Amino acid sequence: MNLTDRRVLPLALNAIGIVAVAVASFASTSVPRSGWFAVATVLALLTWAIVVPLQRVFVQSQRRSxxxxxxxxxxTVVGVVAASLSVAPSNGIHLAPLAILVILAVSDDTESIWWGAALSALSFVLTPIGALSAGLGTAGVLGYLASNAVWLLIGVSRRQARAATRRNRELAEQQAATHEQEARASALAAREAVARDIHDVLAHSLGGLVIQLDAAEALLESGRTSDAQAKVAQARALAAEGLADARRAVAALRSPDDPDSSEQSPVDLAGAAERLLRAHRELGGEADARVDLAAAAAPLQASVANAFERALQEALSNARRHAPGEPVSVELTAGADRIDLAVSNRVVAGRTPSDLGGGHGLVGMAERFAQLPGGTVSATERDGRFVVSATASLAAG
Known part of the structure; x- marks a missing residue:
């Protein structure tokens, strides 16, 4: 058994103290040899030996009996009574068991503070009685009472220290739980962001591939091989572009601090808009576009530029899917403190706004813009046209 163990060392020290007090009490020639003193000594030492291990077991127990x-x-009561009455006749030898019992009672935060205070008060009452029976003068009585006050103060100090330790432990546990919840929320937000990006990439790329391959098949059937090859080449370029976008979205989830992730890399929004519009036209769509970002007071933040790129991509994909062949009007403009996007197309008979990809693209768009300062998104039918609008402020942050 390792005596330096935190559980063993206190018990070993108390055992040494009990033996030392017993030897001093019965071997000293200056203490009385009366029967009551011997009984008091035995009771004080016996309760000391009982209370210390019981205290440790009780405090550490999950279910307290x-x-x-x-x-x-x-x-504890028996020990305090015996030690208090015999402390003066023992010439202070019994201060040790009295101190241990009072300090343990007062510092025990599993009991009411009034329990420890009552035992301390009992020692204040009984110690003078034992001192008077031993013929001790006033100065000696006051000295023992001062010792009792010290035990009380030590017990109160230990009680406060234990309470502070418990509060710190609870606070640390709460902080750990909060950090865990924040980590889970961050991971969930990252997954949602990737899900939005993957949805937009697939809606744009796969939808475009279907259109390109259908066109290539039709051209092959009509014998226009060179035109079909051009469509296949465009489809291949669109597939490569979509694959690259998907890889960036996955990389953002796997390595959120990666400088190549979509949230970290700067985005040329004007260039991205022109690329999306060119792809839309190559897929057979018509677009009347106005892109003017020159008035922005500062370079666009990556999160803002990405949000508007994805919003334009989703709006164009929806237009191709639900209003094929209809001209699309696009306005992407920036002022000194805000940026706006409006994409509209004529509503095709039999189509309703709720048809838009099950609503997932618009939901993802709204989630993305909700994270931007002043970000809002709307998708409504106005005067026979379906209009997707998005706006965000360009406040520095």
């Missing part, structure tokens, strides 16, 4: 509590209380 009521019987154990009352045994400990009874032993």
């Amino acid at each position: 009521a019987v154990l509590r009352w045994v400990r209380r009874a032993a």
Whole structure:
């Protein structure tokens, strides 16, 4: 058994103290040899030996026994009474068991503070009685009472220290739980962001591939091989572009601090808009576009530029899917403190706004813009046209 163990060392030290007090009490020639003193000594030492291990077991127990509590209380009362009455006749030898019992009772935060205070008060009452029976003068009585006050103060100090330790432990546990919740929320937000990007990439790339391959098939059937090859080449370029976008979205989830992730890399929004419009036209769509970002007071933040790129991509994909062949009007403009996007197309008979890809693209768009300062998104039918609008402020942050 390792005596330096935190669980063993206190018990070993208390055992040494009990033996030392017993030897001093019965071997000293200056203490009385009366029967009552011997009984008091035995009771003080016995309760000391009982209360210390019971206290440790009770405090560390997950389920505290009521019987154990009352045994400990009874032993403590008996020990305090015996030690208080015999402390003066023992010439202060019994201060040790009295101090241990009072300090343990007062510092025990599993009991009411009034329990420890009552035992301390009992020692203040009984110590003078024992001192007077031993013929001790006023100065000696006051000295022992001062010792009792010290034990009380030590017990209160230990109680406060334990309470502070418990509060710190609870605070650390709460902070750990909060950090865990924040980590989970961050991971969930990252997954949602990737899900939005993957949805937009697939809606744009796969939808475009279907259109290109259908056109290539039709051209092959009509014998226009060179035109079909051109369509296949465009389809291949669109597939490569979509694959690259998907890889960037996955990389953003796997390595959120990667400088190549979409949230970290700067985005040329004007260039991205022209690329999307060119792809839309190559897929057979018509677009009347106005892109003017020159009035922005500062370079666009990556999160803002990405949000508007994805919004334009989703709006154009929806237009191709739900209003094929209809001209699309696009306005992407920036002022000194805000940026706006409006994409509209004529509503095709039999189509309703709720048809738009099950609503997932618009939901993802709204989630993305909700994270931007002043970000809003709307998708409504106005005067026979379906209009997707998005706006965000360009406040520095």
